[in-house]
Amino acid sequence: MWLLGCAAMLVVAAMGLQAASAQPASSVPVRFGILPLGGAFESRNDWEPLLADLSRAIGRPVTMLSVTSYEALEQAIQRDQVDMAFLSGKMALDAVTLRRMNVVAQVTRHDGLPGYRALLLTRKSGDYTSLKNLLAEPEKWRIARGESRSVSGFIVPQLQLFLPNHIAMETRFRSEVVGTHQVTALAVANGEADVATNNTADFERFRLQFPAEADRLQVIWESELIPHAQIVMRREYDDTFRRKVQGFLVDYARGKGPRGDAERAVLKSLHDLAGFVAADNSSLMPAAKLAYQLARQSAMNSQWVSESARQARLQRIEATYAEQMAALRGDAPR
Incomplete structure (x- = not known):
């Protein structure tokens, strides 16, 4: 099991996504960066069908940058190695306010809620199962958490639970594991940590992928709703291209027949998304x-x-x- 605190490995897949019949407006690829919601390879495989469809729709090749940490993706954006990206919260905010990118769309989920919730997970049995005990003696607990840029893995639990109880996540616990939501949940399920940060969307996915491990876990805290992630792209692209990309995302999986069914299947495997809605930078407020x-x-x-x-x-x-x-x-x- 790798940790996101270690040196990040970049996995770049030039995917051969463009259909032979398409005539690209440019041979320069659009470079798409994705958050490491599972592992880097898992994320790449999940996104590949959607980006293949995007490539055909815009008539340009698309390459994918799948990384093992938030920091690695942030560095790639800083080095101008990413043209579009799937980002959440703080990373999307920084991309827009510091890195000359704009929001073009926001994801939606089948539950219809405008967001998801951060969670704290513990095992169902043992000495470390109570939120009351956690807040009373955090120094006795081992925590598995997300990186500091992770909204549900760090920012929201720190803001809404720990700091109001005079607990700094980085310093008050006996030890810590820093990783993706999959890594944090597995750490608690396998006895390597006592409490994990997570979120409702990723924990649903974890239940499907690791049913035996998920059955050992319970939720002891939920946050307020957190807005869904956004798709951002560089401002250097002209409005015609931006509208083309936005139109593809908004229309994706909304059609009828075999094509619509196939696209909905792609989104279901992609973190069980329902689709995308048009959005602008104000969605990051x-x-x-x-x-x-x-x-x-x-x-x-x-x-x-x-x-x-x-x-x-x-x-x-x-x-x-x-x-x-x-x-x-x-x-x-x-």
Whole structure:
């Protein structure tokens, strides 16, 4: 079992996705980056059919960048190695406000809810099963959590549960495993950790893939709703191409007949998605608010050399949040 805290391995698949009959407008591929929701290879296999359909629709080759960590994907975006990406929360926010990308679509799920929930998982039996005991003595517990950029694996549990109880996830636990939602759930199921962060969507998928391990687990905490992930693309693409990509995503799996059935099967295997809806940068306002709340609460709970230093940090947080919201509204220059 690999850990996401180790050096990340990039898996780039030039997939030969374009149909022979298609005449591309350009031979330059569109490079698509994906979050490591399972393993890098698993994510690549899940996305390959959809990206093959995208390639045919836009008349251009599509290559895929599948990575083993959030950090690896963030670095690829910084190095301009990604043209489009499937991102959530903080990563999508940074891509839009810092890396000249725009939101074109947001995923939807069959439950119809506008988001999903972060979870805490423990084993059903043993000494470490109670939320009350966890909050009372976190230093006795081993935690398996997501990377610091993970919304449900770190940001939301830290913001909505741990910091309000004066617990910093990075320092208060006996030990930690940092990994994907699959890795964290397996760590608890196999006795390598006592509590894991996760989310409702990925835990559903985990139940299907690892039914025996899932049966050992229970949910002891749920967060408020978290907005679904977005598809972002570089602003350098013209509006005609952007609309073409957006139209493909919005129409995908909505048709009738064998083609629609095949596309719906693709989405079902792809984290059981229902489809995509058109979206713009304003869809990231909830993510900006979460990041702001976490930064502010962390500053309030931290120890400072002086109150003036704390206030200076709080002022920077307020300024950053104002700049982000202006950018998401379209007030700031592109």
